[in-house]
Structures are given as C-alpha cells and as structure tokens.
Amino acid sequence: MIDEYTEADAAVVELQLHRRPRAVVRVGWRCHQGRPGVIVTEPRLPDGTPFPTIYYLTCPSMVAGCSSLEASGLMAEMNQRLAEDPELAAAYRKAHEAYLADRNALGVVPEIENFSAGGMPDRVKCLHALVAHSLAVGPGVNPLGDEALAMLGDSLAKPCLQDQELTL
Numbered sequence: 001m002i003d004e005y006t007e008a009d010a011a012v013v014e015l016q017l018h019r020r021p022r023a024v025v026r027v028g029w030r031c032h033q034g035r036p037g038v039i040v041t042e043p044r045l046p047d048g049t050p051f052p053t054i055y056y057l058t059c060p061s062m063v064a065g066c067s068s069l070e071a072s073g074l075m076a077e078m079n080q081r082l083a084e085d086p087e088l089a090a091a092y093r094k095a096h097e098a099y100l101a102d103r104n105a106l107g108v109v110p111e112i113e114n115f116s117a118g119g120m121p122d123r124v125k126c127l128h129a130l131v132a133h134s135l136a137v138g139p140g141v142n143p144l145g146d147e148a149l150a151m152l153g154d155s156l157a158k159p160c161l162q163d164q165e166l167t168l
Helices: 007-017 060-071 074-084 086-106 127-137 143-151 153-157
Strands: 024-030 036-041 055-057
Touching: 007 024, 007 036, 024 127, 036 127, 055 060, 055 127, 060 074, 060 127, 060 143, 074 086, 074 143, 086 127, 086 143, 127 143
Parallel strands: none
Antiparallel strands: 024 036, 036 055
16 A cells, blocks of 8 residues: 655654655555654665665554664564474564565665665564564554554554653
8 A cells, every 4th residue: 555655744753763764665554643653765865775674663652662672572472483493483584575575666876786675685674674574564464563453452542652752
C-alpha cells in the first residue's frame, strides 16, 4: 500500500525523531491516531550514502517498547531459536529476501546488495528494524518481527506524541 508522506507527516516525524528524516518515500504504517509510525526511506541517502534500513520505526512508544524487549534479552533467545529451528530460520531467510525485494523496488544499491536490516537473515540484531518491517508489510512475512510486535501490544495503544507537542 502506498501511503503519501505529507508535510504534516514530516512535521510529526521530526518531533518523533528530534530531527528531520532524510530520503522519505512514504509512510509505511500509521498508528491508531493516524500518525506515521514507520516511514519508508530510499536505499541511498541524498548525499550518496547507502542506507539499508528502508523501514524505519518512528513512533516513540514503539521505539521504547522495542528497546525494553532488547534489554530483556529477547534477541539472545531469538538467536538461539534461529540456530535450533530450521523452519524458523527458513522463514526468517524468506523475510530477508522479501526485504531485499522491497528495497530493490525503490532502487538498487550494489554496496548493500545482500544486506537487509535487523540482522537478517542469520541473526537478530535490531528489534526496531524487524518490528518496522512487520508493521509496514503486515503479518506473516517476518516471523520474529511479528513475535516482537505481539509482545508490544500495549505500545500500539499508547499515543506516540502528546497533542500539546504537535502544537509547538
């Protein structure tokens, strides 16, 4: 689904990230308040730098939730399961391949040709990237992103910004 990225979206994302985002193509997912929570970025920044993470989590509630999951040791447990469960490993590799296909649709960048995000395809390195991927493409593509997202259920209901922040 293509979701236009407007100037109003840019202002919200700047508040969320405390900086102006670069090379945004569209909104990949919106929260229950209609605000951007995942943005889709070009695979090459305007200065020419390769940028492999096309699905970028911006919602502060979701970012905080992912950080808490990472601090809990969840990534180590997921990495162990990847090493022991061939079916999970195969599904995670397919998520990696889907991510690469999505990125290549935005532009081919030879320097990052086989690199996706979040540690895919062999390990879990960043839950933020995996959750962003799951939110942007929907359930059933990234099994570990889906699992982490399910654990963040309460974070989905929290407002990403307080209304007074939007009027500043």
